[in-house]
Amino acid sequence: DIQMTQSPSSLSASVGDRVTITCRASQGIRNDLGWYQQKPGKAPKRLIYAASSLQSGVPSRFSGSGSGTEFTLTISSLQPEDFATYYCLQHNSFPMYTFGQGTKLEIK
Amino acid sequence: EVQLVESGGGLVQPGGSLRLSCAASGFTFSSYSMNWVRQAPGKGLEWVSYISSSSRTVYYADSVKGRFTISRDNAKNSLYLQMNSLRAEDTAVFYCARGPLRGDYGGIDYWGQGTLVTVSS
Numbered sequence: 001d002i003q004m005t006q007s008p009s010s011l012s013a014s015v016g017d018r019v020t021i022t023c024r025a026s027q028g029i030r031n032d033l034g035w036y037q038q039k040p041g042k043a044p045k046r047l048i049y050a051a052s053s054l055q056s057g058v059p060s061r062f063s064g065s066g067s068g069t070e071f072t073l074t075i076s077s078l079q080p081e082d083f084a085t086y087y088c089l090q091h092n093s094f095p096m097y098t099f100g101q102g103t104k105l106e107i108k
Numbered sequence: 109e110v111q112l113v114e115s116g117g118g119l120v121q122p123g124g125s126l127r128l129s130c131a132a133s134g135f136t137f138s139s140y141s142m143n144w145v146r147q148a149p150g151k152g153l154e155w156v157s158y159i160s161s162s163s164r165t166v167y168y169a170d171s172v173k174g175r176f177t178i179s180r181d182n183a184k185n186s187l188y189l190q191m192n193s194l195r196a197e198d199t200a201v202f203y204c205a206r207g208p209l210r211g212d213y214g215g216i217d218y219w220g221q222g223t224l225v226t227v228s229s
Contacts, residue, residue, distance in 0.1 A: 032214075032215070033215075034215040034216070036153075038153075042221070043203060043219040043220060043221050043222060044153065044203075044219050045219075046215075046216070046217055046218075049214070049215060049217070050214075055217075087152065087153055089153075089215055089216065091213070091214055091215040091216075094208075094213050094214070094215075095141065095143075095158035095160075095165075095167050095207065096155070096158070096167055096169075097143070097145075097155040097158075097215070097216065098155065099152060099153040099154065099155065100152075101152050102152040102153070
């Protein structure tokens with residue numbers, strides 16, 4: 001089974017900061033990874049697919065990179081609406097998906 | 109606009125059963141694989157089950173194998189999850205989530221708003 005290790009588990013930052021969240025796969029998964037944002041009481045929303053492609057309608061301050069076993073989600077300049085929990089999801093073992101544990105992004 | 113609306117959640121006793129439904133609209137349901145994903149209170153996301161567009165292929169997480177059954181009715185644009193032998197650890201919000209197009213390979217793009225299942229005596 002492919003395991004996804006996401007870090008950090010929580011992060012405090014200020015509006016305007018640049019933040020980076022990392023997911024590491026237990027084995028190579030090419031670019032078979034997406035990033036999701038979830039706000040309290042809401043469904044997850046996909047931000048990035050295929051590791052680095054921006055989902056339609058998602059602000060360009062979000063970007064993804066990586067391939068193989070290490071992936072990053074970067075928010076270039078945090079906005080108030082970005083404070084949420086973020087998850088990575090691998091689909092290399094499709095259709096047996098695996099999520100990262102999540103990163104809670106909080107206001108400093 | 110893609111819409112996925114879950115229903116059927118509620119309070120059930122340990123060992124009991126529940127059937128979740130997901131009504132899909134805004135896309136050609138019969139062309140897409142579908143999934144159920146759950147989230148225990150205050151916890152992360154856990155993939156539960158997958159069904160191909162034709163229902164020919166199904167997969168389950170080890171944690172629910174033998175207890176849960178996924179199915180779909182393409183004529184009714186609906187996805188289902190029959191949950192039997194429920195345990196306290198199955199308490200979660202259950203999300204219906206769309207997978208890739210038939211014959212394609214990829215992740216989950218759209219999610220419903222979820223339905224809460226509580227297993228407690």
